[in-house]
Amino acid sequence: MATKIKMIVTDMDGTFLNDAHGYDHQLFSKTYTRMVTAKIPLVIASGSSYHRLTREFANQVDQLTFISQNGAVVHLGRQLLSVSPLTNALITDVLALITDHFAAGQIAQLVVSGVNASYIDQSMSPTNRAIVKTFYEKVIAVSDLRQVATLVDDQLTRVSVTFSPTVDWQAATAWLTAHLPSGLALENSGFHTSQIGLASATKQGALLTLTDQERVEAEHVVTFGDNENDLGLLTMTPQSYAMKNAAPFIQGQAANVTTHTNNESGVLRTINALLDQRIK
Numbered sequence: 640m641a642t643k644i645k646m647i648v649t650d651m652d653g654t655f656l657n658d659a660h661g662y663d664h665q666l667f668s669k670t671y672t673r674m675v676t677a678k679i680p681l682v683i684a685s686g687s688s689y690h691r692l693t694r695e696f697a698n699q700v701d702q703l704t705f706i707s708q709n710g711a712v713v714h715l716g717r718q719l720l721s722v723s724p725l726t727n728a729l730i731t732d733v734l735a736l737i738t739d740h741f742a743a744g745q746i747a748q749l750v751v752s753g754v755n756a757s758y759i760d761q762s763m764s765p766t767n768r769a770i771v772k773t774f775y776e777k778v779i780a781v782s783d784l785r786q787v788a789t790l791v792d793d794q795l796t797r798v799s800v801t802f803s804p805t806v807d808w809q810a811a812t813a814w815l816t817a818h819l820p821s822g823l824a825l826e827n828s829g830f831h832t833s834q835i836g837l838a839s840a841t842k843q844g845a846l847l848t849l850t851d852q853e854r855v856e857a858e859h860v861v862t863f864g865d866n867e868n869d870l871g872l873l874t875m876t877p878q879s880y881a882m883k884n885a886a887p888f889i890q891g892q893a894a895n896v897t898t899h900t901n902n903e904s905g906v907l908r909t910i911n912a913l914l915d916q917r918i919k
Contacts, residue, residue, distance in 0.1 A: 644679055644913060645859040648706075648846060648872060649906050651685040651692070652774075652828075653865040654882050657902045660773060662695075670907045671699065673914050682706060682849065684842045686799075686828040686868055688757050689714055691776035708752050709826050709868050710845040711796035711836050721848070722754055723840035724796050725823075727788035732820055733798045733835055734785045740818075741802075741811070747831070748801040749784060750775060753793035760784035770801075796840070801832040826868040834868070843871025861913065863897070863906050865889060880909055 649655045656662055674681060681699075683692050684706040692707055693700045701716040713720040725733075730751065737749065748767050751758045757775035759768065761782055772778050781790050788795060802811050812833050816825045824838035850860060862872040865885040873879040873893040881893035884900040899905035 642878060643859050644677075644861055644878070644917070645855045646680050646682060646850065646853070647674065647861045647863075647910060648682040648684050649863040650842075650865060650869045650872070651683065651687060651695070653884065653901055654863050654869070655683075655901070655906045656695075657904075663904050663907065666904055666907050670910055670914075673911070675702070677914060677917065680704060680853075682846065684710075684846065684869075684872060686774075686826070686832075686834055688712075688752055688775040688777065689754075690756070691774055694776050704849065706842055706845045706849075708797045709828065709834050709836065709840070710842045711752075711840040712754055713845050713849070719754065721845070722794050722796060723837045724753075724794040725798075725836065727795075729820055729823065730788040730795050730798065731785065733823070734787070736818060737798070737800055737815070738785060740814070741806075745803055745806045745811075746800060747803045748799070750778075750797075750799040750801075751784065751787050751795055752797040752799065753791070753795040755793045756791075758784065758787050758791060758793075796836055798835045799828075799832055800835070804831065806831075828866060828868050841871050842868065843875055846872060846875070861910075863909070864893075865901065880906075882906075 682704040686709045689705055689707040692705050705714040711723045748771050756777045756779045758779050758781050761780040781787050802808050808831050825833050825835050827833050857876045860876045861878040863880045864873050865882040870892055877894050879893045880895045880897050881890040882901055883897050890896045897905040897909050899908050
């Protein structure tokens with residue numbers, strides 16, 4: 640007998656999206672229609688900004704729940720549900736920590752995200768700006784990113800640093816983790832990118848708040864992920880799926896592994912198979 644499904648949660652890059660950061664819109668439309676008919680809500684949980692996520696699901700914005708910035712911001716459709724902001728002092732301290740320790744050539748992109756937008760330094764190259772826009776969509780350049788907390792009127796929630804390919808990423812993130820101010824945590828999001836925010840603001844924490852509000856038991860939630868920042872999701876439910884393209888360590892933490900990769904619409908194929916089981 641198939642386990643009842645009351646909610647489906649998916650990461651984006653490397654999971655729902657293919658390596659070109661796209662997806663099969665026709666298959667999604669058919670699959671999502673089946674989910675709506677079955678009254679199963681879809682939650683998008685990503686390290687990206689809310690603005691980027693709504694760009695990807697422009698036709699379904701009002702029906703979806705969005706956990707963005709790895710859990711720091713949560714929206715129900717267009718309604719802001721929760722924010723886990725950093726203080727101005729913490730933002731300034733983290734930016735100083737990064738820029739004082741790492742040479743400019745070691746950092747490909749440095750981004751500060753808030754509820755209203757994501758912010759970069761005006762000196763960032765056009766190439767890197769284009770990459771940032773892929774993941775954050777609403778991007779604003781400021782005169783001095785180290786002073787962003789005093790330059791913009793926003794609730795700032797995350798500092799994201801993408802290291803250059805020549806940097807020893809594991810060593811760099813280990814150093815950062817060891818030197819972060821108390822109460823902060825670093826999560827690896829793939830693509831040599833690490834996000835820094837409140838230790839309490841995670842995808843899993845945001846999802847647990849949602850499931851409590853909706854009175855949905857963890858065993859009735861299906862989760863999909865491929866990276867370290869998805870581990871909280873993958874370990875909270877017996878209906879978790881690591882992607883076939885995920886690293887063996889990630890696969891070992893999930894209850895299941897998809898039979899198709901992110902480039903083969905693995906999430907949507909798995910959802911359809913689960914829905915097929917419900918009607919047998």
